[in-house]
Each structure stands twice: as C-alpha cells, then as structure tokens.
Amino acid sequence: MSSPAKMMRRKKNVKKGIQFCLMVCGASGTGRTTFVNTLCGKSVLNHKDSDDPNDAHVEEGVKIKPVTVELELDEEGTRISLTIVDTPGFGDLIDNEASFAEIVGYLERQYDDILAEESRIKRNPRFRDNRVHAMLYFITPTGHGLRELDIELMKRLAPRANVIPVIGRADSLTPAELAESKKLVMEDIEHYRIPVYNFPYDIEEDDEDTVEENAELRGLMPFAIVGSEDIVEIGGRKVRARQYPWGVVEVDNPRHSDFLAIRSALLHSHLADLKEITHDFLYENYRTEKLSKSVEGGAGVDSSMNPEDLASQSVRLKEEQLRREEEKLRTRFSEQSWMLVYYVIFWSMGLVC
Numbered sequence: 001m002s003s004p005a006k007m008m009r010r011k012k013n014v015k016k017g018i019q020f021c022l023m024v025c026g027a028s029g030t031g032r033t034t035f036v037n038t039l040c041g042k043s044v045l046n047h048k049d050s051d052d053p054n055d056a057h058v059e060e061g062v063k064i065k066p067v068t069v070e071l072e073l074d075e076e077g078t079r080i081s082l083t084i085v086d087t088p089g090f091g092d093l094i095d096n097e098a099s100f101a102e103i104v105g106y107l108e109r110q111y112d113d114i115l116a117e118e119s120r121i122k123r124n125p126r127f128r129d130n131r132v133h134a135m136l137y138f139i140t141p142t143g144h145g146l147r148e149l150d151i152e153l154m155k156r157l158a159p160r161a162n163v164i165p166v167i168g169r170a171d172s173l174t175p176a177e178l179a180e181s182k183k184l185v186m187e188d189i190e191h192y193r194i195p196v197y198n199f200p201y202d203i204e205e206d207d208e209d210t211v212e213e214n215a216e217l218r219g220l221m222p223f224a225i226v227g228s229e230d231i232v233e234i235g236g237r238k239v240r241a242r243q244y245p246w247g248v249v250e251v252d253n254p255r256h257s258d259f260l261a262i263r264s265a266l267l268h269s270h271l272a273d274l275k276e277i278t279h280d281f282l283y284e285n286y287r288t289e290k291l292s293k294s295v296e297g298g299a300g301v302d303s304s305m306n307p308e309d310l311a312s313q314s315v316r317l318k319e320e321q322l323r324r325e326e327e328k329l330r331t332r333f334s335e336q337s338w339m340l341v342y343y344v345i346f347w348s349m350g351l352v353c
Contacts (some may be wrong), residue, residue, distance in 0.1 A: 002045075017078075017079040017080065017081060018078070018079070019081045020081070020134075020267070020274075021130060022133065022134050022135075023086075023134070023161065024036060024083075024084065024138065025086075025090055025103065025136070026137060026139065026140070026168055027091030027140055028048065028090075029071065029167030029169075030138035030139070031138060031168035031169040032087075032138055033045040033046070033048070033086075033227060035168070035225055036084050036086070036238065038086075038227035038229060038251060039263055039266075039267075040069055040071060040082070041071075044067060045086055046209075060092075060097055061093060061098055062092075062099040063087070063088050064086075065086045066084070067083070068081060068083045068084075068133065069084065070082075073267055073268070076311045080267065083130065085106070087103060091149055093305075096149060096152075098117060100156050102236065103153075104156055107161055108160060109289070110130045111131060111283055111286045114255070127217075131270075131279075132160075132161045133275050134161065134164055135161040135163050136166050137153065137163055137166065138167075138225070139152070139165055140316075141167050141169050141173050141181070143167060143179070143180065143181050144181065144184060145184035145187065145188040146184075146188040146189070151194065155194055156194065158196065160286065161278070161282065161288075162197035162240040162274050162282070164197050164221075164223070164262070165185060165196055165221065165222035166224075166258075167181060167185070167223070167225060168206060170224035170226055170228045170257065170258075171206065171249045171256070171257070176226055182221070182222055185222050186222070197277070199214040199215075199265070200214065200269065201268070212267065217265055220258050220261055223259075226251055226257035226261070227243045228240050228241055228249075228251050230242070232244070239251070240252060276312070294347045
C-alpha cells in the first residue's frame with residue numbers, strides 16, 4: 001500500500017500536472033532521437049537527414065533545441081509537461097571545447113533566470129522554470145569503457161545537472177559485450193570520480209522498498225537503451241521492437257533492454273527526487289557561488305549594480321530561502337497529520353494493531 005504522503009502527492013500531481021525537463025546528450029548515431037520518441041510514445045524529435053557530402057567541410061558544432069510535449073502518464077489522468085532538450089551536433093567536431101561551454105552555458109542560464117525571478121519584489125505568475133532536472137548521456141556502444149570525450153563532458157555537467165549514463169543502441173552489442181561494457185564504464189566513472197546520479201539511498205533511514213528499488217536501479221547502470229518507433233506482432237501481441245534477420249529485440253522486455261526501468265525512474269519513481277536535488281543542491285550551490293562573486297565583486301556580476309542593490313538582492317534571496325524552508329516544514333507537518341488520520345481510520349477498521 002502506498003504511504004499517505006505518496007497518495008497526497010499523487011492526487012496533487014493529478015490535479016495540477018507536473019513539469020519536468022530532460023536533456024539528452026551524446027554523439028550522433030547513439031539513438032537519442034529514437035529514445036525520446038519511444039519515451040513519449042509519439043514523434044517529438046525529427047531524425048537527422050542524410051549528410052550532404054557538399055557540406056562535409058562545414059563545422060556547425062552543437063545546437064541546443066528544447067521542445068515541450070504534454071503527456072498523460074497513467075489511467076488516473078496524471079499529466080506531465082515534459083521539456084526535452086536535445087543537443088544535436090555534440091561530438092561531431094575534433095575540438096569539442098566550444099560544445100562543452102555551450103551546454104554548460106545553457107544549464108547556467110536557466111539557473112540565472114530563476115535567480116533573477118527570486119530577486120524580484122513582484123513575481124511573474126506566468127514564469128516557467130526551465131531548469132534541467134536530469135541529463136541522459138548516451139555512450140557510444142563500442143563494447144569498451146568511456147572515451148575522453150565522455151569523461152570530460154560528464155565531469156563538466158555534473159555540477160549543474162543530474163547526469164545519468166546510458167549505453168545507446170545497446171542491441172548492437174552481444175549480451176557478453178554489453179555486460180563487459182557496463183562494468184568498464186562504471187569502473188571509469190569511479191576511477192575518474194564522476195559524480196553521476198546513482199539513485200542514492202540510506203539503509204538506516206530509507207524503508208526497505210526504497211533501498212531495494214534504488215539498489216536494483218544502481219545495479220543496472222549504465223542503462224542499456226534500445227528504442228524503436230516500429231510496432232511488431234509477436235504471437236498475437238503487438239510490441240515496440242526492432243526486427244533483425246536473427247530475431248526481434250523488444251523495447252519493453254527487461255531481458256532485452258533497460259528502457260522500462262529508466263522510463264519508470266524518470267517519469268514516476270524518481271521524478272520528485274531529481275527535481276528536489278536540482279533545486280536544493282545543484283541550484284543552491286550555483287546560487288551560493290553567484291552570490292559570493294557578487295559580494296566579492298568578481299566575474300559574472302552586473303557592474304551597473306551598486307552596493308545597496310547587491311545588499312538588497314542578497315536580503316531578498318535569503319528571505320526566499322527562509323520562505324522555502326518554512327514551506328517545506330509546513331508540507332512535512334501536513335503529511336504527518338494525514339498519516340495520523342489514515343492510521344486512526346485503519347485502526348478503527350481493525351487493519352492495524
């Protein structure tokens with residue numbers, strides 16, 4: 001049975017809907033577009049046209065392309081406004097320094113927008129929070145560990161986003177090659193100390209189900225992704241799959257792909273946790289860095305702001321932080337009150353001792 005707190009959050013989500021922002025990044029040909037379209041159950045991103053040989057000398061670099069789609073997650077009518085931020089062109093150049101800066105810059109601009117909104121005396125009721133809550137990094141299915149490009153990007157993005165590594169087009173590897181690749185990738189992540197989102201849990205504080213679920217998801221990392229926009233009939237069943245001369249790879253079959261696991265984590269079980277970490281940890285760290293630079297008069301500060309304006313901004317931001325803490329305490333108290341109500345009801349029905 002779901003806890004009263006989860007039931008309350010679920011009802012609230014059904015009523016007002018959810019906003020979530022997912023960035024997908026990786027070299028061309030790693031299956032980002034197919035994954036996104038499979039995740040959403042419809043065509044959201046367009047597949048790249050065949051390269052024109054006449055344009056081979058043109059170096060365009062990475063492009064940031066956000067697109068928002070409305071989805072219905074379950075039978076209860078829970079809706080989500082899902083923003084997908086695609087990064088076509090990443091990894092196509094010999095020198096990807098500009099691509100790193102472009103992606104990090106995009107993430108920080110979303111934080112800057114929130115920072116500016118929090119500093120306003122009068123808030124904009126139509127303001128939309130576009131911070132990226134999770135970043136799926138698609139690793140090329142080579143059967144080996146991480147490349148220098150992979151290591152550099154994940155290390156640069158980890159302070160600004162919840163980085164989740166996945167192996168794109170995993171069906172191009174044999175089961176043995178895939179298992180070895182997963183092992184090597186995780187060894188590299190540990191060796192280079194890349195702070196990826198690893199489905200954290202605390203054995204002493206979290207309940208048994210949470211610990212078991214997170215340990216299982218952590219064991220699947222990096223997730224083996226297989227996507228398909230084609231429907232194939234197998235034994236009277238219509239399934240999303242990729243068909244080959246040697247057989248069929250089913251997208252939603254856990255024995256063939258980790259697609260269901262990552263979809264469930266992103267859009268259901270860990271959606272709230274990813275948003276909380278983005279706001280309470282990643283954004284707060286960025287905000288603190290920004291305020292420190294403001295006080296010290298360092299880089300990134302608007303030179304037109306005088307000391308009084310800076311002090312006023314700092315006070316408003318501190319008030320905003322206190323307001324959020326107060327709101328958290330109120331929510332926690334409300335959830336505990338509802339838990340007590342449910343307990344009394346269940347006790348009166350003889351369902352608990």
